[in-house]
Amino acid sequence: MKYLDEYRDGALAQKLAAEIHRVTTKPWTIMEVCGGQTHAIVKFGIDELLPQQIELIHGPGCPVCVTPLEVIDKALEIAARPEVIFTSFGDMLRVPGSTTDLLSVKAKGGDVRIVYSPLDAVKIARENPNKEVVFFGVGFETTAPATAMAVYQASQLGLKNFSMLISHVLVPPAIEALMSSPTCRVQGFLAAGHVCAVMGYEEYLPLAKKYRVPIVVTGFEPLDILHGILMVVRQLEAGRAEVENQYVRAVNQAGNRTAQDLVKKIFKIVPRKWRGVGEIPQSGLGLGDAYAGFDADKKFGLTDRLVDEPAECVAGQILQGLKKPHECGAFGGKCTPEHPLGATMVSSEGACAAYYRYRRHETIAKLKP
């Protein structure tokens, strides 16, 4: 397939891997921020091609995983209401709240619909004027412009039966929170290419400087990721700490100004709780005051909910790179994709689910053909 197969070439992958082996002289710990990259790493077995000294830590970049429990609970409560059509991206449906999940609410008669774009939710609202249509707005900077456009369109159309349950999050504050933690082990970052396609990478420059950490904006295909790792290792080996762009075919320094302007117009920056991490200041997007009428939280009177996470789940340590999924006692036993304890097991982009799915029985001997 054009623009994909070129970046999955086995021979080129082996060449890049050989180059990484050649330049690596010390152990390095690198975090891929984005869940999409985690998914590709395990799906293609990229980490198997790397030298032993290189450890990949799967970062907090899965929007499904980091959506806090209380927001899921709010979603469940809203979706169960008879007057509501609740719309969401597909993989939010399986995420467990405190008691149940959206798929179960649907089974009990809730009108829960998968949409592929927030604009589809606006369309549903236009077609169902007697229903309250709610969209579950989650995701990083990548999906924020589409959510913003939906709010903008709804406002232009004067829709009164449309609202959003928003849990948008931002990458740079999360990197800042990770790097300022005394337990942080990360020495280099693969920044999420698609986030940067929207935002550019100017905001990463002060982070690289302040924490002396290389940050390489990286794509999502196997050759992108191997190339990104190679660029980080080269910096680490040379003692450099710069922002570099591996994903030049999609990202430039300034990003997509139109999308940024729209996000700025609709949203304001707010503190946000991350599931498994806790509250990170200035790390979320909430609806701006002019668009507060589209806030489902307010519309359904659900503000000020707080829920504690199950103590057994170590999703927080996994999202912070302090533990690997299989180091958790519940992994694969009490906690599976069918019965997830925490959200990192739910989304196929979650680190635990990715490990479970692609590495369940792994021992090196067994994987040898």
Next chain:
Amino acid sequence: MNILDFSATCPVPIAKYPQVMMAHGGGGTLMHQLLRDVFGKAFSNPILDAAHDSAQFAVPPGKLAMTTDSYVVRPIFFPGGDIGSMAVHGTVNDLAMSGARPLYLSCGFIIEEGLPMETLWRVVCSMRDAARRCGVKIVTGDTKVVDKGKGDGLFINTTGIGVMEHSLAIGPQNVQPGDAVIVSGDLGRHGMAIMAVRDGLEFESAIESDSAPVVEPVLALIKSGIAIRCLRDLTRGGLASALNEIAEAAGVKIAVEQNSIPVRPDVNAACEMLGLDALHVANEGRLVAFVAKEDAAKTLKILAGFSVSANAASIGSVVEKSEPLVVLRSAIGANRILDMPSGEQLPRIC
């Protein structure tokens, strides 16, 4: 004969009954008219025409195979097929997985009140044509009409009986280390075709379902003396589920190569866009065959001779007796577990 000819108008006087009504299932005149003029006319054969409460037929020598399946696909018509042809192909294919020649089908219709009569007629014609193509007779059936809102247009159940004219023991217990793993064609088309129409996804080209009977190539393999160890219809859960089920039942490790598995570029693109794995997506006219290593080339040659299996490919082998395990060698040459999909396939957020 043009087997896709829908032009013959519906024999039930549509002007009078443009929709199926509760009375069409009520046991009276309307129901008899429906049975006689729609089902009886389309499926006519001596066994059905006897119009008895049960079909009567002689049993040919050999073991019999029997299977049943219910079809609830939505929408009823989709690119590449419809619920009627699917209800024939699916059940016939299940029989073929035993190496059986399909003989007879039963069909049960659950119709929601209000279904356009024209729609029913088109589905019935499609079943008729599919049955002819598969060499199978529909010999008995049942019709129920349920209240508006209590069904989803139309559900069909078919049960099939076939005769096994061979002495092979086809099943996962016969899978042995060294066996070749062969798929009969490109994967993932049915699932993506349905998802595209159901969710209104607009891809540049329509992906059409692969719904088709695989009986002929299977019978040809048997006739040519291929030692078939195991066959599996690749329906829901796709190749990944089938391989895991077989690894589990046989107690073996199976290794397959991503680059050898045929997936059409448009299907691949749609899967990539939605964050799905083509190996988890449903098919309706594809099988995986386990055959002795020395039979692999001959198997591929025979499969290539049928249009439904023209793109058959050898994708891997059974490695050894072991804890059940399916290993996929990825496009970049690294190994990973190919696991069963968990629950419903949900499109990913980004």
